[in-house]
Amino acid sequence: MELLPDIIIPIIKILFIAHLLIIGVMAMIWAERRVSGWMQDRLGPNRVGPQGLLQPIADGLKFMFKEDLIPNHVDKPLYVLAPAMLLVPALITVAVVPFGSSIELFGETINLQIADINIGILYVLAITSLGVYGVVLGAWASNNKYSLLGGLRSSAQMISYELTLGLGIIGVLMLTDSATGSALSLRTIAIEQGAYLWQWNFLIHFPAFLAFTTAMFAETNRLPFDLAEAEQELVAGYHTEYSSMKFAMFFMAEYMNMIVGSAVVVTLFLGGWHFFGLENVGGPVWSGLISFGIFFVKTAIFLFVFIWVRWTLPRFRYDQLMNFGWKFLLPIVLTSIVVTGTLWITTGSRLVVGIGNVVAAFIVVSIVAGLLVMNKAPEPAIPDNDRQITPSALDAIE
Amino acid sequence: MNPEQILFILFGAVSLIGAIAVISFRHPIYSALSLIVTFFAQAGLFVLLGAHFVAAVQVIVYAGAIMVLFLFVIMLLNLGTLSAKGAMSRKLKGFAVILGILLAIEGVYIAVNAINDPAVASAETATESVNTTTYNIGELLFNEYLLPFEVTSLILLAALIGVIVLVKRGNQEEN
Amino acid sequence: MPLEAYLILSALLFTIGVVGVLIRRNAIIIFMCIELMLNAANLAFVAISRSLGEASGQVFVIFVMAVAAAEVAIGLAIIVSVFKHRQTINVDEVNSLKG
Numbered sequence: 164m165e166l167l168p169d170i171i172i173p174i175i176k177i178l179f180i181a182h183l184l185i186i187g188v189m190a191m192i193w194a195e196r197r198v199s200g201w202m203q204d205r206l207g208p209n210r211v212g213p214q215g216l217l218q219p220i221a222d223g224l225k226f227m228f229k230e231d232l233i234p235n236h237v238d239k240p241l242y243v244l245a246p247a248m249l250l251v252p253a254l255i256t257v258a259v260v261p262f263g264s265s266i267e268l269f270g271e272t273i274n275l276q277i278a279d280i281n282i283g284i285l286y287v288l289a290i291t292s293l294g295v296y297g298v299v300l301g302a303w304a305s306n307n308k309y310s311l312l313g314g315l316r317s318s319a320q321m322i323s324y325e326l327t328l329g330l331g332i333i334g335v336l337m338l339t340d341s342a343t344g345s346a347l348s349l350r351t352i353a354i355e356q357g358a359y360l361w362q363w364n365f366l367i368h369f370p371a372f373l374a375f376t377t378a379m380f381a382e383t384n385r386l387p388f389d390l391a392e393a394e395q396e397l398v399a400g401y402h403t404e405y406s407s408m409k410f411a412m413f414f415m416a417e418y419m420n421m422i423v424g425s426a427v428v429v430t431l432f433l434g435g436w437h438f439f440g441l442e443n444v445g446g447p448v449w450s451g452l453i454s455f456g457i458f459f460v461k462t463a464i465f466l467f468v469f470i471w472v473r474w475t476l477p478r479f480r481y482d483q484l485m486n487f488g489w490k491f492l493l494p495i496v497l498t499s500i501v502v503t504g505t506l507w508i509t510t511g512s513r514l515v516v517g518i519g520n521v522v523a524a525f526i527v528v529s530i531v532a533g534l535l536v537m538n539k540a541p542e543p544a545i546p547d548n549d550r551q552i553t554p555s556a557l558d559a560i561e
Numbered sequence: 562m563n564p565e566q567i568l569f570i571l572f573g574a575v576s577l578i579g580a581i582a583v584i585s586f587r588h589p590i591y592s593a594l595s596l597i598v599t600f601f602a603q604a605g606l607f608v609l610l611g612a613h614f615v616a617a618v619q620v621i622v623y624a625g626a627i628m629v630l631f632l633f634v635i636m637l638l639n640l641g642t643l644s645a646k647g648a649m650s651r652k653l654k655g656f657a658v659i660l661g662i663l664l665a666i667e668g669v670y671i672a673v674n675a676i677n678d679p680a681v682a683s684a685e686t687a688t689e690s691v692n693t694t695t696y697n698i699g700e701l702l703f704n705e706y707l708l709p710f711e712v713t714s715l716i717l718l719a720a721l722i723g724v725i726v727l728v729k730r731g732n733q734e735e736n
Numbered sequence: 737m738p739l740e741a742y743l744i745l746s747a748l749l750f751t752i753g754v755v756g757v758l759i760r761r762n763a764i765i766i767f768m769c770i771e772l773m774l775n776a777a778n779l780a781f782v783a784i785s786r787s788l789g790e791a792s793g794q795v796f797v798i799f800v801m802a803v804a805a806a807e808v809a810i811g812l813a814i815i816v817s818v819f820k821h822r823q824t825i826n827v828d829e830v831n832s833l834k835g
Contacts, residue, residue, distance in 0.1 A: 241594075281613060281695070282613045282614055285614070285617035285618070285621065288621055289617050289621045289625060290620075292620070292621055292625025292626070293624060293625060295625075295629055296597075296629075299629070299636070300594075300632075302636075303590065303632075303636050315633065315637065318629055318633050319633070321629075322626060322629055325625065325626075329621075345695065347695065573741075577745070577748060580749050580752040580772055583752075583756060583765070583768055583769065583772060584752060584755060584759065584765070584769060589762060589764045589768075592765050592768055593764075593768065596768050596771065596772065599775070600775065603775055603779060606742070606782075607782055610782050610783060610786045611786055612785070612786070612797075614794070615778075615782055615797050618798060618801060619778075622804075622805060623771070623775070623801070623804075626805065627771070627804065627805060627808045630808060630812055631764065631767075631768065631808075631812070634764065634812050634815065634816060638816065657755060657758035657759045658759070660755075661751050661754055664750075664754055665751040668744075668747025668750060668751060669747050669748070671743075672743035672744045672746070672747050673740050673743075673744070694791075697791040698791045698798070700791075701792060706792075706795050706799075709799060710799075713799055713802045717802060717805070717806050720806035720807070720809050720810050723809075723810050723813070724810060727814065727817055728813060728816075
């Protein structure tokens with residue numbers, strides 16, 4: 164084990180990414196409030212610092228000086244553990260995301276990625292699936308009816324949408340050539356997508372891309388999928404009983420999940436650090452930095468989409484959420500897998516696969532929508548089978 | 562001690578402690594959490610054994626899906642500790658533990674002595690796992706084990722239908 | 737690490753699962769102990785697979801996991817319906833057929 168490449172450089176990369184994430188969270192909090200202000204034709208916070216840029220720091224200070232309440236009726240160990248169990252998965256997912264090509268410094272080639280493990284994408288799926296524990300345990304430990312409802316909703320929602328998340332990437336994996344490395348490694352997937360827009364995966368797998376992105380929104384518990392913390396129905400859902408820094412940790416975890424999710428989508432579908440050959444400009448150092456810049460900008464644009472969607476779409480009702488996940492997204496990704504595999508084997512052309520995917524998705528959506536319209540029975544908004552699953556929960560909502 | 566031994570002892574100890582915690586906590590939610598810890602330690606052991614794919618699947622399937630389902634049911638039914646009515650007598654529990662210790666001794670004895678198969682003994686020197694990559698697993702799964710693989714999908718389908726029938730019937734009885 | 741170390745650990749985990757089934761009366765915890773036993777078997781599979789330098793053991797593990805997932809879904813559904821029927825999941829109180 165050499166000191167420089169094996170110890171110092173990884174530590175620098177980890178520190179850099181961890182701090183970038185935390186600064187990114189602050190930037191996102193500021194951006195969310197300013198962008199929402201802009202979308203609603205008002206100002207948003209603009210008092211603290213230039214353009215209100217220091218507002219997140221002021222918020223953070225306020226959180227730290229608030230009293231850290233632990234209510235009497237909570238289950239103490241789990242109540243304290245829950246925020247950490249949400250924050251830690253959010254932080255460690257980023258370890259396998261490649262945030263740039265590579266830099267040559269001190270005679271070493273440094274990959275701009277903390278760990279290039281050969282099952283990277285499975286690691287991402289595994290760790291994101293753990294995020295649900297923070298929500299569920301926080302909800303249960305709070306010993307509060309509304310929190311528990313939020314936790315139940317959230318666990319059902321996350322399990323349902325995880326399927327779409329996992330199946331949505333299979334098409335991408337099928338077309339990733341494993342000649343240059345393991346096809347499950349995020350770096351290989353990013354490299355395999357060429358420099359130009361039409362080589363990126365989102366055009367070849369357009370329906371899967373949309374389904375994956377939607378599932379990503381659901382996994383981060385953001386509007387229009389924020390049923391776990393719907394203010395009008397559940398006070399604040401799973402974090403009703405939390406205050407001070409524990410609440411701030413829930414809050415930070417949500418934004419970190421968004422940032423990491425955007426980075427993963429950019430890597431899988433939007434060409435990673437590629438942008439029309441711009442990433443190859445300059446020497447071995449500059450090209451690496453430029454590739455990082457491209458990745459950063461792409462992620463930022465995708466994060467803007469997150470905010471945009473939040474302030475545009477209203478919240479789903481619970482049965483609508485389940486119907487959408489199981490009856491639309493899941494058939495779309497399943498068809499996408501079949502169509503991608505069949506067309507790739509028979510024609511071997513990415514263009515055909517791309518067109519076939521869109522056509523197939525269109526057909527599937529029409530069939531499902533047709534079936535739903537035909538089967539529509541005059542009944543209450545919440546179907547009976549849902550009532551069976553959570554009797555008390557749904558009665559309380561009604 | 563090399564790093565592998567240290568990690569083995571760490572993961573092994575965590576998984577044993579977690580497993581004991583599963584059967585000793587009174588409240589099922591704590592048991593479920595201990596079980597998750599055990600599964601994680603096992604995923605770590607799988608990584609030590611070079612089975613990265615299995616380790617990832619272990620976390621996705623067990624920690625990510627099965628245990629969430631357990632927690633969901635525990636929370637939904639609000640299962641606290643059981644009433645004392647059904648508690649076992651200490652004598653029976655002691656008897657069960659003695660039986661367990663006997664079983665453990667037997668298991669350890671088999672583990673130490675049964676590997677007289679020369680194939681296993683000679684292969685042990687080749688610790689570098691060249692033939693157990695994700696690629697090899699996929700190849701085996703879709704060639705040699707294709708029929709079992711398809712049967713597995715049938716099992717899952719049967720389970721799916723079974724669950725729906727179970728839940729639906731309960732529904733009709735209530736109405 | 738030698739193969740024996742993994743096999744001993746696997747045997748111990750399996751035993752803990754068995755003891756759990758014997759001493760606990762809560763159906764959910766008994767169920768978790770069964771999962772524990774399946775996992776102990778998985779550990780032995782993977783260890784032997786490594787030692788033989790062959791991937792078959794890992795393929796078996798994947799089958800075991802699929803079966804475990806199916807079993808959990810069915811089992812939990814049964815537990816939920818038993819609880820609805822009897823308001824308890826103590827296995828000693830749910831001891832008659834045609835309850």
